Amino acid sequence: MGPASPSGNGAIDALLLLTFGGPDGPDDVLPFLRNVTRGRGVPEARIAQVAEHYHRLGGRSPINDQSRELLAALRAELAPLPVYWGNRNWEPYLGAALAEMRADGVRRAAVFVPSVFATYSACRQYRENLAAGLAALPADGPGPELVKLRVFFDHPGFVEPMVERVAAGIERLPAAVRDEAHLLFVAHSVPRRQAVESGPDGGAYPAQLAAVSRAIVAAVAGPGGRERPWDVAYCSRSGPPTVPWLEPDVGDRIEQLAAAGARAVVIVPVGFVSDHMEVIQDLDRDALARAEKAGISAVRAGTVGAEPRFVRMVAELLAERGDPDRPRRSWAGLGPFPEVCPTDCCSAPTVEDRAPAAAGTPADARGRGRLLARAGAPAAGVGPPPA
Numbered sequence: 001m002g003p004a005s006p007s008g009n010g011a012i013d014a015l016l017l018l019t020f021g022g023p024d025g026p027d028d029v030l031p032f033l034r035n036v037t038r039g040r041g042v043p044e045a046r047i048a049q050v051a052e053h054y055h056r057l058g059g060r061s062p063i064n065d066q067s068r069e070l071l072a073a074l075r076a077e078l079a080p081l082p083v084y085w086g087n088r089n090w091e092p093y094l095g096a097a098l099a100e101m102r103a104d105g106v107r108r109a110a111v112f113v114p115s116v117f118a119t120y121s122a123c124r125q126y127r128e129n130l131a132a133g134l135a136a137l138p139a140d141g142p143g144p145e146l147v148k149l150r151v152f153f154d155h156p157g158f159v160e161p162m163v164e165r166v167a168a169g170i171e172r173l174p175a176a177v178r179d180e181a182h183l184l185f186v187a188h189s190v191p192r193r194q195a196v197e198s199g200p201d202g203g204a205y206p207a208q209l210a211a212v213s214r215a216i217v218a219a220v221a222g223p224g225g226r227e228r229p230w231d232v233a234y235c236s237r238s239g240p241p242t243v244p245w246l247e248p249d250v251g252d253r254i255e256q257l258a259a260a261g262a263r264a265v266v267i268v269p270v271g272f273v274s275d276h277m278e279v280i281q282d283l284d285r286d287a288l289a290r291a292e293k294a295g296i297s298a299v300r301a302g303t304v305g306a307e308p309r310f311v312r313m314v315a316e317l318l319a320e321r322g323d324p325d326r327p328r329r330s331w332a333g334l335g336p337f338p339e340v341c342p343t344d345c346c347s348a349p350t351v352e353d354r355a356p357a358a359a360g361t362p363a364d365a366r367g368r369g370r371l372l373a374r375a376g377a378p379a380a381g382v383g384p385p386p387a
């Protein structure tokens with residue numbers, strides 16, 4: 001039996017791991033990409049380019065195996081709590097997991113989404129998927145009721161292992177340039193407007209990225225306790241060229257750093273939890289090639305994967321939901337992100353009307369009404385970092 005619920009709705013009796021998903025073989029690539037991009041205005045040329053990236057890996061993304069590894073670690077950590085797994089975009093689909101949970105009599109499940117920061121693609125879109133998945137279940141019983149665990153960019157169970165991975169990355173640089181290593185923190189680019197709308201008050205995505213980056217920089221100080229130079233960049237820009245996305249691009253930034261005289265850079269994939277396709281393609285292939293061409297030493301730091309402290313963090317987030325008095329651990333200085341996403345948190349930037357979203361506030365579950373337009377408000381921090 002899980003911990004008691006703070007809202008008195010009963011105990012949490014299962015965990016659902018909800019992940020992005022990826023193709024398992026060459027025939028899956030195009031149908032998977034159609035699932036991801038449906039209704040999102042991604043140009044055909046971009047889809048073809050990304051299909052090619054997958055085919056270079058034999059048509060198989062590493063991400064499902066990485067999710068299975070995390071699933072096995074979560075099952076070992078949380079036993080006897082049942083742990084289910086579903087993907088947004090490929091088999092095993094979320095809908096099948098919800099159907100299984102219903103059949104097993106699960107009444108109240110916590111949902112863990114291994115996305116580091118709050119923004120529509122990484123938070124609210126998953127809650128919309130949950131609402132759609134629940135709506136598609138046969139009307140043969142109640143539930144499961146779902147609660148989403150908070151985003152974890154600021155949790156020591158994520159930050160500590162990342163600090164170690166950055167330190168190890170610095171050690172892999174040639175000894176002659178190690179001390180001057182520049183740290184370049186990278187997250188997935190998103191449309192600028194999605195960044196403006198992210199979190200309860202807007203601007204959360206770049207703010208969280210900057211906060212955790214600053215915390216890691218302080219923890220891996222250079223010789224004599226001196227902070228290393230650092231900034232943030234983005235990868236995997238998509239969408240039509242007319243729509244502005246977060247910049248700078250990681251490869252462009254590396255070239256700028258080299259031109260400004262930097263001799264070494266550690267690329268830190270702080271916006272990703274495993275070495276999936278986008279890390280392999282956009283960082284290990286493209287960004288490292290740009291660095292080599294620009295004559296700057298570069299390494300890519302590791303991701304957190306299924307490391308024990310990260311797995312224990314999920315157990316801690318679960319326990320939090322059952323105990324209002326339990327301290328909410330947070331490292332990066334922003335304070336813990338709200339546990340229950342407020343109405344309109346991480347609004348969709350591309351649609352006029354809200355889709356219903358589960359695992360948050362009841363107002364979001366209705367899914368009606370115009371989205372809040374926050375553009376113009378806290379746009380600070382959404383855009384290129386100060387030079």
Ligand SMILES: CC1=C(CCC(=O)O)c2cc3nc(cc4[nH]c(cc5[nH]c(cc1n2)c(C)c5CCC(=O)O)c(CCC(=O)O)c4C)C(CCC(=O)O)=C3C
Binds near residue numbers: 022023237239276277
């Ligand atoms: C913020 C964010 C994360 C990080 C948070 C998280 O981890 O959840 C993330 C992760 C991932 N993105 C992934 C793959 C893709 N993302 C795409 C497209 C897009 N991503 C977006 C955002 C994000 N994406 C956006 C705004 C789009 C444009 C279309 C739209 O508005 O939705 C496309 C379509 C082709 C293209 O346009 O590039 C693909 C194939 C994979 C799986 C990799 C694998 O297979 O190993 C993972 C983990």
Ligand SMILES: [Fe+2]
Binds near residue numbers: 188236
């Ligand atoms: Fe993506």
